Amino acid sequence: METAASGQGAGAGVAAEPQRLTVLGATGSIGSSTLDLVARNRERFQVVALTANDRAEELARAAIEVGAEHAVVADPAAYPRLKDALAGTGITAAAGPQAVREAAARPADMVIAAIVGAAGLEPTIAAASRGTTIGLANKECLVCAGDLFMAAARAASATILPVDSEHNAVFQVLERGNIDQVEKLTLTASGGPFRTLSLEEMRHVSPEAALRHPNWSMGARISIDSATMMNKGFEIIEAFHLFPLGPDQLDVLVHPQSVVHGMVQYRDGSLLAQLGAPDMRTPIAHCLAWPRRMATPAQRLDLAALATLSFEAPDPARFPALRIAREAMIAGTAATAALNAADEIAVRAFLDRGIGFLAIAATVERVLERMAAAGDLAEPSCVEDVLRIDGVARAMAQEAIAAQAG
Structure with missing residues (x-):
């Protein structure tokens, strides 16, 4: 298994044939960003399968746009709508949890695992068990079943590439062959919308206020988890499984600008960091093209315009x-x-x-x-x-x- 944990594998150049790609959770934020990159680089990809929960029409439009071979909705009730929307396109359709697992296990060079929640666990394990490369964006695979998932990936010699911006940042600056020289790994957190509020003020905040993340556009649950900083707790758990480091080597630092996404401190005093605009297309593109690079429309950083990058320790009393x-x-x-x-x-x-x-x-x-x-x-x-x-x-x-x- 090649993983962010092992840091192995030099990889090959750009393949002569298009990369065969499956996207699990194609209508969500990560899935949509992935398909945006695919549409901008059509010659690089052949889309094998797309899945969604119940957004049949949206899934059909995406499948037609990128020329997918197969489309699946997890909710059987959405199947008639999907089938009708794909009529005459040549794209096959299916429905149900088993159909999602079968789509995940179809032969592909890479599977972007972006189904939200525990529903993504079994399909992602099915993909990993084939020995394919997984662009992992489903937190539950590592938070809920980290040991099981990593064992399945190792057994099949699967390659796990982290899509989350923080873990992807660490992956980019983690020197292959020098993991034993790492003192500390740091994931950054924006601090969310309530970073400066007192405990008493936080007691009375509304859901609407908690959903207004200062830097990222995300789904409802992850937005609330960012406001409580539970999401950063999940990310520490993910890092524990992805990287061969002990719990005391995993740290969190609040960084309101969300420009520095992850850092690795080495024993010689070097601190390596990955910086980028808060745009998920950057880490997704890194996974899609790994070990090469590909162009994205993400905004380029202007450090002179930013002028200041600030950091602070998280407050354990306000963010337990x-x-x-x-x-x-x-x-x-x-x-x-x-x-x-x-x-x-x-x-x-x-x-x-x-x-x-x-x-x-x-x-x-x-x-x-x-x-x-x-x-x-x-x-x-x-x-x-x-x-x-x-x-x-x-x-x-x-x-x-x-x-x-x-």
């Missing part, structure tokens, strides 16, 4: 999610799977105005404590175990939220 995520990482895969599930339920409750902003992290911590006390955090040996832990955590989170409402 970072601590909770670290503790779960040390506890093991069962705890991180429960962490993700409980957070998803708590975020949804906040968006629905069922709980306050500060109750998100408090709910997640309460669920982890209850599951540990009940003996529900035994390490998973298969995906089914992960899904069972996920279900228990979701149920406990709903009970905790209902108790608060009562």
